[in-house]
Amino acid sequence: MTRQLSRRSGITxxxxxxxxxxxxxxxxxxxxxxxxxxxxxxxxxxxxxxxxPSKTLIxxxxxxxxxxxxxxxxxxxxxxxxxxxxxxINGVMGLFVPATVIRERxxxxxxxxxxxxxxxxxxxxxxxxxxxxxxxxxxxxxYYLLAQNVxxxxxxxxxxxxxxxxxxxxxxxxxxxxxxxxxxxTIYTPDGPRVCFEAKAQRGAGKSPLVARFGGIPLIRRxxxxxxxxxxxxxxxxxxLIHRLLAGTCEICGARNGLQxxxxxxxxxxxxxxxxxRPPWVELMARRRRKTLVVCSPCHHDIHNGRxxxxxxx
Numbered sequence: 001m002t003r004q005l006s007r008r009s010g011i012t013x014x015x016x017x018x019x020x021x022x023x024x025x026x027x028x029x030x031x032x033x034x035x036x037x038x039x040x041x042x043x044x045x046x047x048x049x050x051x052x053p054s055k056t057l058i059x060x061x062x063x064x065x066x067x068x069x070x071x072x073x074x075x076x077x078x079x080x081x082x083x084x085x086x087x088x089i090n091g092v093m094g095l096f097v098p099a100t101v102i103r104e105r106x107x108x109x110x111x112x113x114x115x116x117x118x119x120x121x122x123x124x125x126x127x128x129x130x131x132x133x134x135x136x137x138x139x140x141x142x143y144y145l146l147a148q149n150v151x152x153x154x155x156x157x158x159x160x161x162x163x164x165x166x167x168x169x170x171x172x173x174x175x176x177x178x179x180x181x182x183x184x185x186t187i188y189t190p191d192g193p194r195v196c197f198e199a200k201a202q203r204g205a206g207k208s209p210l211v212a213r214f215g216g217i218p219l220i221r222r223x224x225x226x227x228x229x230x231x232x233x234x235x236x237x238x239x240x241l242i243h244r245l246l247a248g249t250c251e252i253c254g255a256r257n258g259l260q261x262x263x264x265x266x267x268x269x270x271x272x273x274x275x276x277x278r279p280p281w282v283e284l285m286a287r288r289r290r291k292t293l294v295v296c297s298p299c300h301h302d303i304h305n306g307r308x309x310x311x312x313x314x
Contacts (some may be wrong), residue, residue, distance in 0.1 A: 022066070022068055022073070023035075024093070029058065030042045036051075036058060038227060039051075040056075047125075053200045056241040060077055065096070065098075067098070070098075070101060070143070070144075070255055071096065071097070071144075071146070071147065072095070072096040072098045072197070073094070073095055073096075074094065074096065076092050077092070078233060083222065083286070094148045095146050095147050095148060096147050097144045097147045097149055102153065102155060102156055102173075103110060105156055105252070107154065108159050108214070109159050109163035110159060111162070115158075115159045115162035115163040115166060116172045116212060117163065117166040117169070118163065118167050121167050121171075122167065122170055122171050123287070124171075124244075125201075125247045125249065126171075126183070127197075127199040128244060128247065129168060129171070129199075130197060130198065130212040130213065131136045132213055133163070133164040133214045134213050134215070135161070137156070137157065137160050137214060137215065140156070141217050141219065142217075145222040146221065146223070147219060147221065150219050150220070150221050154219055155281050156311065157215060160214070161197070161214065161215060162176070164197070165180055168183070182199055183197040183198060183199060183214075184196075187213070189217075189218055191220060194216040194218060195216065196213050196214060196215035197213070198212060198213040198214070200212075200246065210219045230290070244292075245261070245294055248293075250294065250295050250296035251284070251293055252280070253296060253298075253299055255296035255298075255299075258296050258297040259296055260294075260297060261294055261295075262293040262303055263291060263292050264291040281293065281299070
């Protein structure tokens with residue numbers, strides 16, 4: 001169980017295998033201590049729960065931010081912000097994206113202090129790569145749209161964008177600038193036009209293509225934003241497989257007709273004893289750590305008949 005209290009416009013945070021909650025209190029610190037003791041007694045006597053001393057804190061909202069569900073909450077102070085001649089935000093509680101959260105998120109896409117290519121995606125098509133980055137970025141930004149300083153996520157956008165373009169460049173043995181030119185697009189939002197990067201997956205005659213998009217989200221605070229729990233983007237093998245099928249390409253030879261899915265019971269089957277040399281399709285699945293492979297009918301037939309299946313097929 002965790003809980004935080006603050007003195008003026010204060011904050012309390014509590015969790016006991018139940019919903020987190022905050023308590024704001026305006027008054028002297030000794031009264032906050034009394035409230036804390038009464039809450040502890042109630043939880044102990046009525047619910048048989050104990051407060052964790054290390055996580056149950058009393059903080060001053062004007063000088064120390066409280067953490068709650070990934071946000072920092074603190075009283076604002078800005079003498080130059082005036083409305084009708086009066087300081088309009090002093091003492092008003094505000095939500096903020098913690099600087100440590102931004103740094104930690106950026107670190108997922110960096111190596112040696114710089115944005116880096118993601119080797120695990122090099123065998124995906126452009127649509128899937130951009131969809132992965134786009135969904136991860138969109139989910140993170142949308143979670144923090146209530147923050148006063150959501151604009152600071154521009155740093156994350158740059159890091160992820162550069163990592164994505166480096167991944168595409170490595171895949172195509174090209175350059176970051178060439179990939180930026182190939183996928184750059186402009187979309188229109190309620191806040192005006194925004195630059196983004198996109199890729200399309202054709203779906204056949206009579207159907208509009210699927211569009212994967214990264215960026216294009218205005219980093220502007222939304223007072224009425226509805227928060228949803230952040231979920232890892234496109235980590236579901238089922239969702240990823242759909243995108244790979246819609247891409248319409250054999251992942252071994254590049255053929256675009258008669259696509260099927262080769263499926264393994266478990267990845268350990270790739271290291272089956274008695275197999276002298278692992279054929280290319282085994283190396284591909286092991287490298288990508290996937291139990292599925294989208295293949296054309298001839299390649300699938302070769303796999304089940306124990307043939308090597310060269311890459312690429314001519």
